[in-house]
Amino acid sequence: MAGGESSHAVRSTALLKDEVDIVIPTIRSLDFLEGWRPFFQPYHLIIIQDGDPSRTISVPDGFDYEFYNRNDINRILGPKASCISFKDSSCRSFGFLISKKKYIFTIDDDCFVAKDPSGKEINALEQHIKNLLSPSTPFFFNTLYDPYREGADFVRGYPFSLREGVQTAVSHGLWLNIPDYDAPTQLVKPRERNTRYVDAVLTIPKGTLFPMCGMNLAFNRELIGPAIYFGLMGDGQPISRYDDMWAGWCVKVVCDHLGLGVKTGLPYLWHSKASNPFENLKKEYKGLFWQEELIPFFQSTTFPKECTTARECYIELSKQVRARLVKLDPYFNKLADAMVTWIEAWDEYNPTGEVGSAAADVSGGPAKGK
Amino acid sequence: MSLNIKDNEVDIVIAALRSDLTAFMEKWRPFFSRFHLIIIKDPDMEEDLQIPPGFDHQVFTKSDMAQILGATSINFSGHSCRYFGYLISRKKYIISIDDDCLPARDNTGTLVDAVAQHIVNLKTPATPFFFNTLYDPFCKGADFVRGYPFSLRNGVECALSCGLWLNIADYDAPTQVVKPNERNVRYVDAVMTVPVRAMMPMSGINIGFNRELLGPALLPGLRLAGEGKQRWETMEDIWCGMCAKVVCDHLGLGVKSGLPYVWRGDGVDVKGAMESLKREWEGVKLMEEVAPFFQSVRLPRTAVTAEDCVIEMAAMVKEQLGPLNPVFAGAADAMLEWVKLWKAAGSQGA
Numbered sequence: 018m019a020g021g022e023s024s025h026a027v028r029s030t031a032l033l034k035d036e037v038d039i040v041i042p043t044i045r046s047l048d049f050l051e052g053w054r055p056f057f058q059p060y061h062l063i064i065i066q067d068g069d070p071s072r073t074i075s076v077p078d079g080f081d082y083e084f085y086n087r088n089d090i091n092r093i094l095g096p097k098a099s100c101i102s103f104k105d106s107s108c109r110s111f112g113f114l115i116s117k118k119k120y121i122f123t124i125d126d127d128c129f130v131a132k133d134p135s136g137k138e139i140n141a142l143e144q145h146i147k148n149l150l151s152p153s154t155p156f157f158f159n160t161l162y163d164p165y166r167e168g169a170d171f172v173r174g175y176p177f178s179l180r181e182g183v184q185t186a187v188s189h190g191l192w193l194n195i196p197d198y199d200a201p202t203q204l205v206k207p208r209e210r211n212t213r214y215v216d217a218v219l220t221i222p223k224g225t226l227f228p229m230c231g232m233n234l235a236f237n238r239e240l241i242g243p244a245i246y247f248g249l250m251g252d253g254q255p256i257s258r259y260d261d262m263w264a265g266w267c268v269k270v271v272c273d274h275l276g277l278g279v280k281t282g283l284p285y286l287w288h289s290k291a292s293n294p295f296e297n298l299k300k301e302y303k304g305l306f307w308q309e310e311l312i313p314f315f316q317s318t319t320f321p322k323e324c325t326t327a328r329e330c331y332i333e334l335s336k337q338v339r340a341r342l343v344k345l346d347p348y349f350n351k352l353a354d355a356m357v358t359w360i361e362a363w364d365e366y367n368p369t370g371e372v373g374s375a376a377a378d379v380s381g382g383p384a385k386g387k
Numbered sequence: 388m389s390l391n392i393k394d395n396e397v398d399i400v401i402a403a404l405r406s407d408l409t410a411f412m413e414k415w416r417p418f419f420s421r422f423h424l425i426i427i428k429d430p431d432m433e434e435d436l437q438i439p440p441g442f443d444h445q446v447f448t449k450s451d452m453a454q455i456l457g458a459t460s461i462n463f464s465g466h467s468c469r470y471f472g473y474l475i476s477r478k479k480y481i482i483s484i485d486d487d488c489l490p491a492r493d494n495t496g497t498l499v500d501a502v503a504q505h506i507v508n509l510k511t512p513a514t515p516f517f518f519n520t521l522y523d524p525f526c527k528g529a530d531f532v533r534g535y536p537f538s539l540r541n542g543v544e545c546a547l548s549c550g551l552w553l554n555i556a557d558y559d560a561p562t563q564v565v566k567p568n569e570r571n572v573r574y575v576d577a578v579m580t581v582p583v584r585a586m587m588p589m590s591g592i593n594i595g596f597n598r599e600l601l602g603p604a605l606l607p608g609l610r611l612a613g614e615g616k617q618r619w620e621t622m623e624d625i626w627c628g629m630c631a632k633v634v635c636d637h638l639g640l641g642v643k644s645g646l647p648y649v650w651r652g653d654g655v656d657v658k659g660a661m662e663s664l665k666r667e668w669e670g671v672k673l674m675e676e677v678a679p680f681f682q683s684v685r686l687p688r689t690a691v692t693a694e695d696c697v698i699e700m701a702a703m704v705k706e707q708l709g710p711l712n713p714v715f716a717g718a719a720d721a722m723l724e725w726v727k728l729w730k731a732a733g734s735q736g737a
Contacts, residue, residue, distance in 0.1 A: 134494065157678060158587035160549060160644050161556060161571070168573055170566065173559040173618065174588025174625035176678040177671060189520065196521060199533040206530065211521065213528055215577040222585035227518035228534025262534040281520050301533075308536050312517065 031059035032146045036119045039142070040112030043126040044068040044104075050077050052129050056140045063112040065090075068104055085111060097365075100358040105251025106231060107260030110359070113242060114366055120149060121242075122235040127290035131193045134214050144284035145188045145235035148218055152182025153278020155223040162282070163218040186241045186277040187268060190233035191215075192288035197230045199305065200298035203291065218282040223273045226315055229265020233286050236268075243328040243363050244271040249355040255348050257300035262308070263352075266315045271330040274320045303346070310345050332360055392506050398598075399502065400425045400472035400483045403446075404465065404616055406434035413439055414489045418500045422482075425472040427452075429616075430464045447471060455732060460724050465616055466591065467607040467623050470725075473598065474732055480509055481605075482595040484649060485618070491553045491650040494574050504647035505548045505595030508578055512542025513641020515583040522577040522645070542580075546601040546640040547631055550593035551575075552651040557590040559671055560619040563660035578645040583636045586682055589628020592618065593649045596631075603693040604634040606725040608704075608718040609677075611669050617656060620663050622670040626718060629681040634696040637686040669714075676711055680704070697726050 039060050041047070044067040050057065054077070062082035066074050070086035090111050091098045101111045109123055122142050130138050151165040157179050164171040164180070171180050196211040221227050236245055245268050247260035272279050318337055324330045335356035342349035399422050401408070408426070412419065416439075424444035428436055436446060447455075452463060452471050463471050469483055482505050490498045511525040517539050524531040524540070531540050556571040581587050596605055609626035635642050684703060690696045701722035708715035 156682075158581055158585045158644070160551065160587055160590065162575060168569065168571065170556070170558060170562050170569070172588050172590065173557050173562075174590075174622065174628075174670075174674060175559075176674045178675055179678070191520065196530070197533050198530060199535075202530050202533075209528065209530065211528065213526075213576055215522060215575055216573055217575045217577060221518055222582050224584050225518050225582035227520055228532050230520070230532070230534075258533070265534070281518075305537065308534065309538050312536050312539075 032143055033120065034059045037061075037142070037146065038063050038112070038116040038118040038121055040065065040109050040116065040121055040123040041126060042067055042106045042109040042112070042123075043074060045126055046074060047076050047126060049126050049129055050080065054079070056130070056142050060142070061118070063116060065108050065112050067106065067108045094362055097358050097362040100246070100249065100355040100362060102247070102250045102254070102260065103252040105254075105257050105260055107247030107250045109231065110247045113238065113245060114359075114362055116238060119237065119239050120146070120235060121238050123231060124234075124286070125232040125288075127288065128192070128232055129287040129289055131285045131287040133285075134216075139284050139286070141190060141233060141284035141286050142235075145190060148188035148280045148283075149185050149235060149237055151185065153185040153220040153280055154179065154182045155220050155273070155278050158222055159219075163220075163280070166218065183276050183278050184237070184240060185280055186237050186272050187229075187245075187279040188235040189227075189229055189279065189281040190235075190284045190286065191282065192230075192232060193285050195288040195291045197232065197288070200294045200301055201305070203294035203297065207291075207294070214285060215282065218280050221269070221279045221281055226266055226269055226312060227279075227281065229261050229268070231261030231264070232288060233284070234261070240277060241268055241271060241327040242367065243360060244268045244331045244334075246331070246356060246359045249352050254351075255346070256303045256307070258297060259301060259304040259308075262304070266311065267331070267334060270315050270318050271320075271327050271334070274324065274330055275327065307345060311342070314341060328360065328363070331356065335360070392503065392510075394421050394423075396479045397422045397502070397506065398425050398472070398476040398478040398481050399423070400427065400469050400476065400481050401486055402427050402429065402466055402469035402472070402483070403436055403486055404429045404432070405486055406432060407437045408486060409437050409439050411486050411489070412442065415484075416441070417498070418490065418502045422502065423478070425476055427463075427468040427472045429468050447475070456728060459728060461607055461721050461728070462610055463607065465614060466618070466621050467610070469591070470605070470607040473602060473605055474728060476598060479597065479599050480506060480595060481598050482506070483591065485592045485651070488552065488592060488649040488651045491574075491648040493648070494576065499647050499649075501550060501593065501647035501649050502595075505550065508548035508643045508646075509545050509595055509597055511545065513545040513580040513643055514539065514542045515580050515636070515641050518582055519579075522579045523643075526578065543639050543641050544597070544600065545580075545643055546597045546635050547589070547642045548595040549587075549589050549628070549642065549644045550595070550647045550649060551645065552590075552592060553648050555651045557592055557618060557651075560660045560663040561668065561671065563619060564664050567658070567660070574648060575645065578643050581632070581642045581644050584682075586629060586632060586678060587642075587644065588625050589631065590618075591624025591627065592651065593647070600638075600640060601631060601634065601693050603697050603726055603729045604631045606630060606697065606722055608721050608725070609673075609714065610717060610721070611673075612714060613669055615663065617659060617663065619660060620670075622673065625670070625674070626677065629677065630697065630700060630722070633681055633684050633686070633700065634693050637690065637696055638693070673712065673714065676708060676715075680708055694726055694729065697722055701726075
């Protein structure tokens with residue numbers, strides 16, 4: 018097998034291999050895939066080449082993939098290509114759009130296989146799939162974390178009516194080595210490395226927002242695809258490095274409304290490259306201020322009960338962005354436009370009735386109370 | 388530990404449900420010995436306590452309690468006896484650990500100083516308003532991640548620290564029966580703040596709290612009709628924890644969960660869970676009412692102390708839950724009685 022100098026055999030039972038697409042945005046190289054070969058080779062890859070389309074980025078042999086550069090995106094989407102960012106990893110949204118699979122795993126090209134404390138290599142994709150296939154528990158916090166994991170359970174006092182859990186829509190993984198810090202923190206702590214392996218998966222409670230990092234992320238595309246658009250960032254935009262944050266806040270409020278779960282924790286991967294903090298500061302500078310307004314915006318966002326799918330929620334959200342955030346900066350008008358264009362593109366590639374309009378199976382919520 | 392812990396800031400409160408505390412205290416000696424211990428003897432226990440020498444401690448028995456409190460409707464027997472200790476302590480921080488728990492070992496094999504970890508948790512800020520994906524940002528080697536609003540990075544004061552247990556986890560009776568051999572072997576190296584408005588079951592087995600801030604809310608409210616000496620026959624801590632979390636959420640205080648672990652072992656009669664189950668699932672059934680109630684509690688802005696909050700909640704419990712089950716009416720009464728006792732015997736005097 019090509020590249021098989023390590024003794025890893027390709028697993029014969031790759032979980033859900035026909036239901037998962039791996040979406041990888043890249044502007045540098047795909048050499049990192051070599052390390053992931055034992056875990057990724059059974060799966061289909063969607064590679065989005067960002068930046069100069071005339072540059073050649075080769076894919077290591079033996080992978081099954083689709084490859085798109087900017088010219089492809091423009092050709093395929095036509096005018097709607099305006100919603101896909103350029104020179105920002107949010108271009109990965111294009112991969113989410115044109116995928117035909119139920120689940121997406123997205124990973125950055127500077128992320129490698131990590132080892133758990135026993136020295137065993139971590140199959141991040143497998144853990145994400147397990148996270149997505151097992152329920153979440155957003156309505157009550159379990160102090161032993163994921164109760165569905167082997168060796169754990171719900172603790173005393175956990176209401177039985179909530180023990181079925183709800184469907185998991187998002188699985189947010191973490192990173193050893195270079196932590197995902199913002200520019201100011203990177204400048205203050207250039208040498209800090211994350212060496213702590215926290216052996217837990219947990220559901221982020223309903224009503225709680227979090228910073229969603231796109232480096233190591235998986236989601237159920239059927240359930241929340243339309244809501245996980247990574248926004249308008251990068252070239253020609255006043256902001257960068259907030260694509261995943263934006264998507265995460267949107268997706269969390271949508272999941273909270275639809276009664277779906279978001280998990281965080283395992284799996285870990287090894288993040289190898291620290292981007293330049295001065296460059297980062299320039300990119301995310303506006304975001305540091307804007308997020309102070311954006312968080313209260315999302316915390317106070319509500320959806321009418323008629324919104325029963327991610328698509329409907331997202332359309333509603335675009336209206337609220339336009340109504341309430343433009344006073345923060347005119348950029349949000351453009352972003353609201355892009356959100357609408359995204360849904361139009363989504364509709365074209367995922368006709369209603371098939372994907373993204375799946376109504377959440379709203380069960381397991383508390384019978385009384387808020 | 389990294390923080391400067393003053394000995395005179397801490398009381399360790401132990402509810403003695405077994406008479407021979409020798410092994411328990413010897414194992415904890417390295418971590419307990421610098422602090423003052425308040426040991427409350429279960430009023431139902433006949434035998435004298437056996438306590439090894441070398442500890443700065445006070446023991447309170449049934450007659451001490453009667454003398455100090457006078458007549459009270461609160462039943463301090465069983466696990467609830469520890470609340471007496473909370474009441475009469477004069478320290479800023481209280482750590483309380485069940486007497487069938489021993490120090491655990493972390494992933495490096497080192498014994499965990501649960502007392503010190505609770506105090507670190509209580510002395511460093513909590514972050515309830517936004518979830519940090521790298522867990523406790525004030526921990527060495529960690530920080531707030533990208534996307535965490537800067538205005539929230541000061542955090543708030545942590546008032547309650549809920550630890551965990553290796554070996555025999557704190558399961559209810561049905562779960563114990565279904566999984567008699569399951570042991571918790573997973574040491575999760577994290578402390579995290581339980582987000583605002585998220586409810587959780589607080590296990591009283593291993594906790595620390597800021598008595599000055601939260602004392603009145605750590606209360607013996609809910610007593611099951613069939614309450615027993617095994618943890619799965621009680622709900623007192625679950626009820627207490629829900630009250631405490633609501634109070635913390637309202638007052639802008641933090642609750643943390645995670646480290647430290649203790650090792651919970653021999654005293655737990657796992658086989659007895661079946662007997663408990665045969666009697667009734669009282670506590671399990673009650674939670675179905677309790678959880679939605681606490682999730683819906685909204686306290687008025689005029690409630691600015693833990694005491695105020697408890698009084699308000701007691702009224703709501705009486706009104707909304709009282710009609711459903713007499714045990715709730717009893718809880719409401721106990722909450723008010725507790726505040727009375729707190730004002731008389733519990734308030735910081737000197």
